[in-house]
Amino acid sequence: MYSGETTVLDAPAAVEPALPKFVLRRRRKSRSALGWLTIAFFLLVTVLPLLWVLRTALTPPAQIYSSPESLTPPTVTDDNFERVLGLMTTEEAVAASGTAAQLDFPSALKNSFIVVTLITVAMVSFSSMAAYAFARLSFPLRNAIFYLFVGALLVPPIVTLIPNFVLMRDLGWINTYAGIVAPHFLMTPFAVFFLRQFFLTLPSELEEAARLDGAGRIRTFASIIVPLSVGPIATLATLTFVTEWNDFLWPFIVGQGEGTRTLTVALGVFRSSTPQGAPDWGGLMGGSLLSAVPILIVFMFAARRMINALTYTGLK
Amino acid sequence: MALVAHARVDGVGRRWLASWGTREAGAAWLFMLPALVGLFVFHILPLWRAVGYTFTDFDLFSDPTNVGLDNYSRLFSDDQFLRAIRLTATYVVINVPVQVGIALGLAAILDKVTASILVRAVLILPFLISNVVAGLVWLWILDPAIGIVNHFLDLVGVGSQAFLGSETQAIPTIAFINVWRHLGFSTLLLVAGIATIDRALYEAAKVDGASEWQQFRRVTVPMLRPVLLFVTVTSVVGSLQIFDTIAVTTEGGPGGATRVFMWYIYELAFKRFDFGYATTLAVALFVIAAIVSVLQFRVFGRDNRA
Numbered sequence: 001m002y003s004g005e006t007t008v009l010d011a012p013a014a015v016e017p018a019l020p021k022f023v024l025r026r027r028r029k030s031r032s033a034l035g036w037l038t039i040a041f042f043l044l045v046t047v048l049p050l051l052w053v054l055r056t057a058l059t060p061p062a063q064i065y066s067s068p069e070s071l072t073p074p075t076v077t078d079d080n081f082e083r084v085l086g087l088m089t090t091e092e093a094v095a096a097s098g099t100a101a102q103l104d105f106p107s108a109l110k111n112s113f114i115v116v117t118l119i120t121v122a123m124v125s126f127s128s129m130a131a132y133a134f135a136r137l138s139f140p141l142r143n144a145i146f147y148l149f150v151g152a153l154l155v156p157p158i159v160t161l162i163p164n165f166v167l168m169r170d171l172g173w174i175n176t177y178a179g180i181v182a183p184h185f186l187m188t189p190f191a192v193f194f195l196r197q198f199f200l201t202l203p204s205e206l207e208e209a210a211r212l213d214g215a216g217r218i219r220t221f222a223s224i225i226v227p228l229s230v231g232p233i234a235t236l237a238t239l240t241f242v243t244e245w246n247d248f249l250w251p252f253i254v255g256q257g258e259g260t261r262t263l264t265v266a267l268g269v270f271r272s273s274t275p276q277g278a279p280d281w282g283g284l285m286g287g288s289l290l291s292a293v294p295i296l297i298v299f300m301f302a303a304r305r306m307i308n309a310l311t312y313t314g315l316k
Numbered sequence: 317m318a319l320v321a322h323a324r325v326d327g328v329g330r331r332w333l334a335s336w337g338t339r340e341a342g343a344a345w346l347f348m349l350p351a352l353v354g355l356f357v358f359h360i361l362p363l364w365r366a367v368g369y370t371f372t373d374f375d376l377f378s379d380p381t382n383v384g385l386d387n388y389s390r391l392f393s394d395d396q397f398l399r400a401i402r403l404t405a406t407y408v409v410i411n412v413p414v415q416v417g418i419a420l421g422l423a424a425i426l427d428k429v430t431a432s433i434l435v436r437a438v439l440i441l442p443f444l445i446s447n448v449v450a451g452l453v454w455l456w457i458l459d460p461a462i463g464i465v466n467h468f469l470d471l472v473g474v475g476s477q478a479f480l481g482s483e484t485q486a487i488p489t490i491a492f493i494n495v496w497r498h499l500g501f502s503t504l505l506l507v508a509g510i511a512t513i514d515r516a517l518y519e520a521a522k523v524d525g526a527s528e529w530q531q532f533r534r535v536t537v538p539m540l541r542p543v544l545l546f547v548t549v550t551s552v553v554g555s556l557q558i559f560d561t562i563a564v565t566t567e568g569g570p571g572g573a574t575r576v577f578m579w580y581i582y583e584l585a586f587k588r589f590d591f592g593y594a595t596t597l598a599v600a601l602f603v604i605a606a607i608v609s610v611l612q613f614r615v616f617g618r619d620n621r622a
Contacts, residue, residue, distance in 0.1 A: 007368060031528070035429035042422060043438050046500065050441070052464060053453050068467045130351035139341035140332060145348070156557055156605055160600045162369065162585055163362035166376070176521040186354025217343035246446035248560040253586060264448040268564045271452060281456055290450040295444050303437045310501065311508035312441070 044048035057286040066283055080286035103287045113179055115262055116244045119184045124237045127191035132221050135199035153189040168254050175257030191236055198232040235309040238302050242295055263291040369595040376589050387596040395560065400580040403487060407576060408555045411491040415502055416548055423506035424532055439500035447560035450497045455565045458489060480565050483573040490561055490574060502547050509543030510536060545616045553605050577601050
C-alpha cells in the first residue's frame with residue numbers, strides 16, 4: 001500500500017514473498033499448536049485442583065496422605081459422602097473423620113434451596129414488572145427514578161450491610177429465612193437494569209395491537225411481554241440462582257444459626273470449627289463438591305446461555 | 317408578556333400534575349411498587365442510616381450516641397486502618413494486573429485458535445463455584461504440611477512453603493486463588509470484546525505487513541480499550557471488597573497479615589460491636605472505590621474521548 005505499484009490484491013504475497021506456501025501453512029500450524037499448548041495449560045490449571053478435590057473426597061480419611069503422586073485414590077470409598085450426607089450414625093462419623101464437628105449437609109442443602117428459590121422467583125418477577133414500567137410506560141419522574149436504581153447499583157454492598165443488619169435485628173429476623181431473603185427479595189438494581197435494556201428492544205406493535213383489543217396494561221405485560229422475553233428472563237433467573245447459591249457474607253451475618261445456615265455458611269462454619277491444621281479434609285472436600293453439584297447441573301443445561309449472559313453483562 | 321409566560325408555565329405544570337393521575341401512570345406505580353419498596357428499604361434508607369451511624373458510637377445493644385466527627389478523626393490515627401489499606405492495595409496491585417494481563421493474552425489466543433464452547437465452559441468453571449469452595453479447595457491443596465503442592469515442591473528440591481500460613485505469602489496466595497477463580501470469566505469478557513472488532517482492521521494491518529504481535533499491540537488492545545476498562549474497573553472494585561476467601565482460609569491471620577479492609581470492618585462490627593466506626597470505614601471504602609474508579613476512567617479512558 002505504500003508504493004504506487006503494489007495494489008491491495010497482490011499485497012499479501014508481497015508481505016512474505018520468499019516463502020513457499022507449504023512453509024507458510026506449517027508456520028501457521030505451529031503457531032496454532034503453540035496457542036493450543038497455552039490453552040491446554042490453562043485448562044489443566046483450571047481442572048486439576050478440582051480433580052484433586054474429587055480424589056480427596058473419594059479417599060478414606062486415613063489414607064489421605066498416601067501416594068500423593070497419583071490422581072486416583074489408593075482406595076475408593078464413598079464414606080466421606082455418606083458422612084456428609086448424614087447416612088452414618090454419629091459414632092461412625094466421628095470414628096471415620098476423627099473429629100466431632102460434623103457438617104449438617106442435608107439441612108444446609110435444604111436451607112440453600114429454600115432461600116435461593118424464594119429470591120430467584122420473587123426477585124425476577126418483581127424486577128421484570130419494574131423493568132416493564134421503565135421501558136414502556138410513561139409516568140412522571142421516570143428517568144429520575146430509574147437513575148436511583150442505577151445509582152444503587154454503584155454503591156458497594158458493605159455500605160448498606162450494617163444498617164440492613166440492624167434492621168433485621170430490629171425486626172427479629174436474625175436466623176430466619178425472611179432475614180436472609182429480604183434484601184434481594186423485591187429487586188436487585190442489576191435485574192431491573194438488565195431486563196429494562198431488553199424490553200426496550202421489543203417491537204411495540206404487538207402491545208399496541210393488544211391494547212386496541214382492549215387488553216389492560218397488566219394483561220399486556222402477562223400475555224405479550226413475558227412470553228416474548230422468556231429467554232432473557234430465564235437467563236436472569238439462572239444468573240440469580242448461581243449468584244445467590246454462592247452468596248456468603250449476608251447469610252453468614254444474618255443466618256449463621258444452625259437452623260438457617262446455607263451451604264456456603266455451613267462450609268465456612270465447619271471449617272473454622274475444626275481444630276487448626278487438622279480439619280476433616282475428606283468431609284470438607286466431599287461437602288464442597290456436593291455443594292457445587294446443583295450449579296453444575298444448571299450449567300450443563302444452560303452453558304451457552306450462561307456464557308453469553310455473563311459476557312453480555314460485561315459488554316453492556 | 318409576563319402573562320403569556322405565566323400561562324405557559326401554568327399549562328406545563330398542569331399537564332405535569334395531570335400526568336400523575338393518568339391510568340398509565342397508575343399502572344406504572346403498581347408495576348414498580350415492590351421494586352420501589354425494595355429500593356427504598358434496602359438501598360436508600362440504609363445508605364442514609366449508614367451516614368448517620370458514622371457520627372455515632374453504637375454497640376447495637378444500646379441506642380447510638382452522638383460523637384460528632386470522632387470516628388473520622390479516629391481513621392487517621394488508626395494504624396490498623398492504614399495497614400488494612402496497605403494490605404488491600406497490595407492485594408489489588410497483584411490480583412488485577414496478573415488477572416487482566418493473562419486474560420488478555422489468553423483471549424487473543426482463544427480468538428485465533430478455537431471457538432469451542434467446551435473450552436470456554438471449562439475455563440469458566442471456577443467462576444461458577446463459590447468463593448467459599450474455591451478458598452477451601454486451595455486451603456487443602458496449599459496446606460503447609462500435607463498439601464499436594466508442597467509435596468511436589470519438596471520433590472523438586474524447592475522445599476515446603478507456608479503459603480496461607482506465612483505473613484509475607486498470605487496476600488499473594490489469596491490473590492492467586494482469586495485469579496484462579498476469575499481468570500476464565502475475564503477471559504471470556506475479553507474474547508467477546510475481541511469478537512466485536514472489525515476484521516477489516518486486521519486485514520488492513522496484515523496488508524501493511526504487521527506481525528501478529530503488532531496486530532495485537534496496535535489493533536486488538538486499542539480497540540478493546542472500553543472492555544479492558546470495564547474489566548479492570550470491576551475487578552479493582554471487586555478486589556477492594558475481598559472477604560469470602562479470607563473468611564474461610566486465613567480469617568485475617570496470620571498475625572493480621574490478611575486483615576484487609578472488609579475483614580477489618582467485619583471484625584469491628586461483628587466481633588467488637590463497634591458499629592459506628594465500622595460503618596465509617598465502610599463509607600471510607602465506598603469513597604476510595606469511587607475515587608479509584610474515576611481515576612481509572614480518567615487515565616485509561618483518555619484516548620477514547622480524543
